[in-house]
Amino acid sequence: MTDAPRLNRQVCFALYSASRAATAVYRPVLDELGLTYPQYLVMLVLWENEPRGVKELGEELGLDSGTLSPLLKRLESLGLVERRRSGEDERRVAIHLTAAGRELSGKAGAIPKRLAEAAGLTPEELDQLHNTLGRLTAALHNSH
Amino acid sequence: MTDAPRLNRQVCFALYSASRAATAVYRPVLDELGLTYPQYLVMLVLWENEPRGVKELGEELGLDSGTLSPLLKRLESLGLVERRRSGEDERRVAIHLTAAGRELSGKAGAIPKRLAEAAGLTPEELDQLHNTLGRLTAALHNSH
DNA sequence: CACAATTCAATTGCCCACAACTTATCCGCG
DNA sequence: CGCGGATAAGTTGTGGGCAATTGAATTGTG
Numbered sequence: 279m280t281d282a283p284r285l286n287r288q289v290c291f292a293l294y295s296a297s298r299a300a301t302a303v304y305r306p307v308l309d310e311l312g313l314t315y316p317q318y319l320v321m322l323v324l325w326e327n328e329p330r331g332v333k334e335l336g337e338e339l340g341l342d343s344g345t346l347s348p349l350l351k352r353l354e355s356l357g358l359v360e361r362r363r364s365g366e367d368e369r370r371v372a373i374h375l376t377a378a379g380r381e382l383s384g385k386a387g388a389i390p391k392r393l394a395e396a397a398g399l400t401p402e403e404l405d406q407l408h409n410t411l412g413r414l415t416a417a418l419h420n421s422h
Numbered sequence: 423m424t425d426a427p428r429l430n431r432q433v434c435f436a437l438y439s440a441s442r443a444a445t446a447v448y449r450p451v452l453d454e455l456g457l458t459y460p461q462y463l464v465m466l467v468l469w470e471n472e473p474r475g476v477k478e479l480g481e482e483l484g485l486d487s488g489t490l491s492p493l494l495k496r497l498e499s500l501g502l503v504e505r506r507r508s509g510e511d512e513r514r515v516a517i518h519l520t521a522a523g524r525e526l527s528g529k530a531g532a533i534p535k536r537l538a539e540a541a542g543l544t545p546e547e548l549d550q551l552h553n554t555l556g557r558l559t560a561a562l563h564n565s566h
Numbered sequence: 567c568a569c570a571a572t573t574c575a576a577t578t579g580c581c582c583a584c585a586a587c588t589t590a591t592c593c594g595c596g
Numbered sequence: 597c598g599c600g601g602a603t604a605a606g607t608t609g610t611g612g613g614c615a616a617t618t619g620a621a622t623t624g625t626g
Contacts, residue, residue, distance in 0.1 A: 292551075300434050319435065331604080343605050349581085367592070367604085398558070399561070412436055421540035476576090488575095489613050493611080496611080
């Protein structure tokens with residue numbers, strides 16, 4: 279018996295722990311904006327390009343309508359977003375930013391620095407981590 | 423303006439995505455055991471050493487009683503675990519494995535290989551990833 | 567000894583993740 | 597044209613995470 283399985287359990291657990299630790303660092307900052315971390319991710323996508331359909335958002339973030347529909351309703355009730363049924367295709371709901379939603383982008387701009395500061399890694403290590411995680415995620419998705 | 427903030431958003435999102443992708447790979451295998459991923463983590467800790475108090479489990483896994491109490495009740499109703507109020511300190515609840523809980527360890531032994539196979543990374547890369555994630559998590563926790 | 571502060575587990579309430587299902591719309595093909 | 601399958605979004609139900617609170621037991625201190 280080698281200890282390989284044990285190492286792998288730790289890689290998986292390490293991912294799970296690191297991810298929760300990262301969102302915990304974001305939490306107090308996002309609290310000031312009144313956003314949760316997944317809501318912040320949705321806003322990031324919209325700040326890049328809007329309007330977007332629910333399905334498009336889901337493809338970017340890897341989330342389904344079961345997660346996004348209520349989340350988007352909350353963003354709408356916060357006044358950051360508007361959901362409009364598409365005229366051309368009545369099945370689609372286009373998510374538009376409101377003026378308040380667009381404004382929030384400014385306040386959010388300083389946020390990512392927090393993680394960089396808290397990470398305790400060099401820029402090279404962060405870059406390599408990003409690269410490895412990207413390949414890992416792609417491989418996991420392709421493994422059925 | 424550099425694109426550093428953008429890179430960092432991506433590192434954070436990459437962690438979140440990779441973690442979900444990893445648990446998605448585990449899900450079908452764990453389904454056969456009737457466990458969720460966090461339940462599996464609790465069982466892993468118990469297989470190493472039991473009985474354990476709720477707080478001890480929480481420290482190993484970084485979870486609080488709000489998460490663990492209902493999870494442990496589910497494990498108990500599955501017949502894998504028993505919760506016994508400690509005699510010496512009536513505040514504590516000791517989590518014991520049942521015979522069925524101990525048996526499950528055998529079936530679970532082959533699981534970690536799945537992630538290794540699905541990961542598409544070399545053992546060296548996995549090792550380095552594990553190391554980087556460990557340091558990252560520690561730094562994030564120390565950053566208040 | 568007595569009382570205040572601490573500790574442990576559980577509970578409540580909110581939000582996310584995801585499977586399974588529903589409803590409405592669209593599109594293609596006979 | 598009309599119908600059958602595909603597609604978009606929403607709903608329901610289960611199980612995490614996590615903050616805040618509660619209640620019970622223990623510990624520390626005067």
